Amino acid sequence: MTGRLTDQARRVLDLAKEEADRLGQRYLGPEHLLLGMLRDGTSAAAGVLRAHGVELEAARAELGRLALRGAVATPRPSDADLLSALGIDLDAVRQRTEQTFGPHAVQQATREATRARRRGIGRVPRTPLQGPPLLIGRTLQFAGSEADALGHRMIGPELLLVGVLDDSSKPWPRCMSNRWRRRLLAHVGLPTGYRGAARPLLAAFEVNLNELRDALVVRGVSR
Amino acid sequence: MNETMQGEVTAVAAATGSKDPEVALAAVAALRGLVEVLEALNVEHARAEGWSWEAIATRLGVTKQAVHKKYAGRRFRLGRSPR
Numbered sequence: 001m002t003g004r005l006t007d008q009a010r011r012v013l014d015l016a017k018e019e020a021d022r023l024g025q026r027y028l029g030p031e032h033l034l035l036g037m038l039r040d041g042t043s044a045a046a047g048v049l050r051a052h053g054v055e056l057e058a059a060r061a062e063l064g065r066l067a068l069r070g071a072v073a074t075p076r077p078s079d080a081d082l083l084s085a086l087g088i089d090l091d092a093v094r095q096r097t098e099q100t101f102g103p104h105a106v107q108q109a110t111r112e113a114t115r116a117r118r119r120g121i122g123r124v125p126r127t128p129l130q131g132p133p134l135l136i137g138r139t140l141q142f143a144g145s146e147a148d149a150l151g152h153r154m155i156g157p158e159l160l161l162v163g164v165l166d167d168s169s170k171p172w173p174r175c176m177s178n179r180w181r182r183r184l185l186a187h188v189g190l191p192t193g194y195r196g197a198a199r200p201l202l203a204a205f206e207v208n209l210n211e212l213r214d215a216l217v218v219r220g221v222s223r
Numbered sequence: 224m225n226e227t228m229q230g231e232v233t234a235v236a237a238a239t240g241s242k243d244p245e246v247a248l249a250a251v252a253a254l255r256g257l258v259e260v261l262e263a264l265n266v267e268h269a270r271a272e273g274w275s276w277e278a279i280a281t282r283l284g285v286t287k288q289a290v291h292k293k294y295a296g297r298r299f300r301l302g303r304s305p306r
Contacts, residue, residue: 082250083257093257101264109267113259127256187252 006156012036024075027132027188030139030164030196043157048215052207062204072197073189079128125187142166158221168199169209
């Protein structure tokens with residue numbers, strides 16, 4: 001899923017995870033990518049965001065407000081915190097199972113335990129042994145097609161921003177909402193209609209998505 | 224604001240011993256997620272060691288049909304044989 005990202009885009013992704021964690025949101029959405037870009041700060045993507053008045057601290061606060069409005073998940077304890085309250089040390093469990101069976105086997109078992117199945121008994125949508133779910137598939141898809149159109153192999157923060165903007169402005173096909181996705185959204189505390197919250201986040205700064213997109217074209221990172 | 228938010232989150236979690244359903248139920252969900260992975264790992268390992276479905280089912284406290292239905296179609300290979 002993230003194979004085409006440059007090192008800097010990967011750093012943005014890591015910072016985005018930290019930001020989500022900070023807000024107590026147990027998933028990673030396009031809105032967190034924006035925070036990650038601002039945290040990283042050195043890319044043209046961050047420059048364009050700042051030039052349109054989107055600053056890190058204000059964006060964090062705004063995402064907190066969106067949570068109160070119910071657009072994104074309200075803060076909730078991490079799995080590690082929840083389990084430690086039951087007296088279970090998640091890190092110790094992970095370490096021991098990986099020691100016994102090997103990290104690869106644990107990964108495989110995790111995939112098996114969480115895989116969507118057409119029939120049969122419903123499995124768990126997530127396990128604490130995984131990181132937060134990455135709800136940025138469509139963002140990466142749009143970033144990827146933009147990269148293809150430009151003839152780039154790799155996706156940097158700028159194309160990531162293009163992905164976020166295209167994802168927020170293009171309509172979602174009906175097939176993107178299925179039982180599995182709804183269950184995952186519920187699991188992390190998101191409303192069923194969640195389609196990423198980059199749009200309301202940017203709207204709070206009175207940023208026009210098209211203008212932002214044009215600014216990227218001017219800088220030569222997009223068509 | 225974010226630090227206090229984080230602090231609250233941790234504080235809420237620490238209170239799970241209490242009866243707040245909000246946190247207690249989330250803890251149960253996390254626990255279930257952990258159990259599913261551990262079960263899949265150990266069933267697969269037992270099969271690799273040559274255990275029968277019946278023997279596995281007995282230890283798990285379910286019928287052999289139940290464990291077979293759940294795992295037979297979803298075999299995967301363990302990364303390395305544990306020694």
